[in-house]
Amino acid sequence: MKPQPNPESVPMRARILAAATQMLAENGYEGTSLQRIADKVGLRKPSLLHHFPSKDALRQAVLDTIFSGWAQVLPRVLKSKGDGQDRFTLTMRETMNFFAEDKDRARLILREILDNPDGLSKRLGATLAPWMQRFTASLVKGKDAGTVRQELDPEAFVAHTAALALGAFALADAARGLLGDDQLDPNRLQEECLRMTRAALFN
């Protein structure tokens, strides 16, 4: 017989994670108390600390969930068929879809970059850096083959493209204030982001 966890405990961990994700994205780490997370999920604070031994452990679990979700998107897309242009387009679309699915994801990553750049750098270095370097290398190859613009700076382009994909969704709310309020639905942001990066990338 396998050890049988309390049937309630599996959904409870997920419920805590979901509540914490939303509150951390909305109010940040320092702006979110364990008490308020516990209230939202219908527990006392010590009970919450039974599922996650500390506030920082809960933060890490939230980030792990997001990054493992993102890590599932990238390999699937980079193995796809087609030339470099097709693969770039598909990668951008899948990445933006991942963030569009749940806007908390982009906001949480942005917050983590601001709050804890070194810690996030390590995490990114471990999981995403290999894919980024592959991307950078394919840009260099594309320049040699003449499909990619000669003036393009591969490392800087990758950094800016990542910033664009993140920013488009995390900052959409504030953008509404910059312009004429209405319009600017996520779809238009997504299509223009793709058009801009493609225009800047390919000959």
Added chain:
Amino acid sequence: MKPQPNPESVPMRARILAAATQMLAENGYEGTSLQRIADKVGLRKPSLLHHFPSKDALRQAVLDTIFSGWAQVLPRVLKSKGDGQDRFTLTMRETMNFFAEDKDRARLILREILDNPDGLSKRLGATLAPWMQRFTASLVKGKDAGTVRQELDPEAFVAHTAALALGAFALADAARGLLGDDQLDPNRLQEECLRMTRAALFN
């Protein structure tokens, strides 16, 4: 005789503002206590609250300083001579220089967008929105004249360009983890950002 403020008091207000700016950019609003600001500037907490009546008032003063600085950059540049392409290039350069001068600026604005999107929207709407709408309008005109790409989505382009200019400097630290650590000095980021937006903008 004009009322003569205590000669110490003018630099003290500025010293508090400078310390608060740096600490709010680094740790965020909830992550920065009045006590630590007071310590850094060599005051007791109640004395700090004599210069700024509340923590929120201090936050607003910090943001006011940044936005009035930015508001000085934009009109100067938009009145410059040259065609639309020259003006776009100059505007981007001046904006990026403004953020490069002090990286706290971009980080602080990004944090404010995340923490308080509605409040920031109002502030942006009051000061920056007219300039943004002028920019958007000139994009529409450029499309009619054939200098600007037909496929360009003006509102979305403006939003993404702003996100790029902000992100390039606020996220530079984390970007170092994504790529091969070294290299990626601000200058390269700035030049590539300009190249990308120009390539996406003009025929």
Added chain:
DNA sequence: CCTACCGATCGGTAGG
């Protein structure tokens, strides 16, 4: 999963 409680720190005030 709970009650009860810990020391530390929070923003802010009283009063001089």
Added chain:
DNA sequence: CCTACCGATCGGTAGG
């Protein structure tokens, strides 16, 4: 510009 102090809340623990 200070000392002294306020109630509230923080993350976390003891113990069951």
